[in-house]
Amino acid sequence: MPQPLTFRKQDQTEISEIFSSLQGEGPYLGVKQIFVRFGRCNMHCVYCDELAKMKEESFQIYDLDGLIAEVMEMEREKGKHHSISLTGGEPLLYAPFLVHFMPLLKEKGFTLYLETNGTLPEALNSVLEYSDIIAMDLKPASSTGDRSFEAQHQKFLEIASRKEVFIKVVITPDTREDEIRRCVEIVRSVNANIPFIFQPLSDAFGINTQALQLIEGFFFNVAKKHLSDVRVIPQMHKIWGVR
Numbered sequence: 001m002p003q004p005l006t007f008r009k010q011d012q013t014e015i016s017e018i019f020s021s022l023q024g025e026g027p028y029l030g031v032k033q034i035f036v037r038f039g040r041c042n043m044h045c046v047y048c049d050e051l052a053k054m055k056e057e058s059f060q061i062y063d064l065d066g067l068i069a070e071v072m073e074m075e076r077e078k079g080k081h082h083s084i085s086l087t088g089g090e091p092l093l094y095a096p097f098l099v100h101f102m103p104l105l106k107e108k109g110f111t112l113y114l115e116t117n118g119t120l121p122e123a124l125n126s127v128l129e130y131s132d133i134i135a136m137d138l139k140p141a142s143s144t145g146d147r148s149f150e151a152q153h154q155k156f157l158e159i160a161s162r163k164e165v166f167i168k169v170v171i172t173p174d175t176r177e178d179e180i181r182r183c184v185e186i187v188r189s190v191n192a193n194i195p196f197i198f199q200p201l202s203d204a205f206g207i208n209t210q211a212l213q214l215i216e217g218f219f220f221n222v223a224k225k226h227l228s229d230v231r232v233i234p235q236m237h238k239i240w241g242v243r
């Protein structure tokens with residue numbers, strides 16, 4: 001029998017790893033964070049480098065106290081961090097747990113940085129008040145090889161825009177211009193000042209030049225026509241060789 005996608009427990013969760021490192025993407029590039037990586041994801045992107053870790057048998061089960069203790073220990077051991085990155089997988093699949101976990105982290109004085117694929121608006125709504133920074137992906141189907149989530153993205157961004165939010169879009173050689181136009185329209189319709197970041201596909205050997213050419217040649221200007229803050233920031237952790 002297939003496992004239910006959403007992990008509904010309120011007092012337990014599935015974690016694939018917890019570690020201290022540098023943020024490798026977006027406008028917070030280079031800040032020191034504790035990464036709490038939740039297990040499952042509701043998508044299956046062709047370029048995902050976490051798919052190998054998304055196996056139920058490799059998840060560690062934590063209860064609330066155990067996970068808080070682990071985070072506090074890492075803060076003590078590694079020194080002060082800028083924020084806690086709640087990442088995945090898709091952390092919002094664990095919203096019933098996050099509703100309890102995030103306020104406890106806030107009580108300890110942490111800044112919470114939610115890294116999400118932007119497809120689960122109701123789950124976001126339930127934890128919005130505890131989220132300080134929302135790093136939201138828009139996922140064109142031509143980039144991911146998965147299905148389209150445009151309607152979910154629209155709803156999600158409307159909710160996220162009540163907090164600090166920025167958008168990342170991974171560009172591959174297959175990404176289509178019509179989908180980028182629709183991504184830009186979603187952001188423009190909510191708030192044209194939300195930062196919009198193109199992330200050319202990259203790996204340990206560097207940035208994919210075809211993806212970069214698509215951004216430079218077409219997509220950047222398409223976005224800049226309607227949005228005020230458009231940037232290109234590669235995924236640096238692969239290039240730096242850190243997690």
Ligand code: SF4
Pocket residue numbers: 041042043044045047048049050051088089090117
């Ligand atoms: S949404 Fe993120 S974690 Fe999920 S499959 Fe895609 S790249 Fe991987």
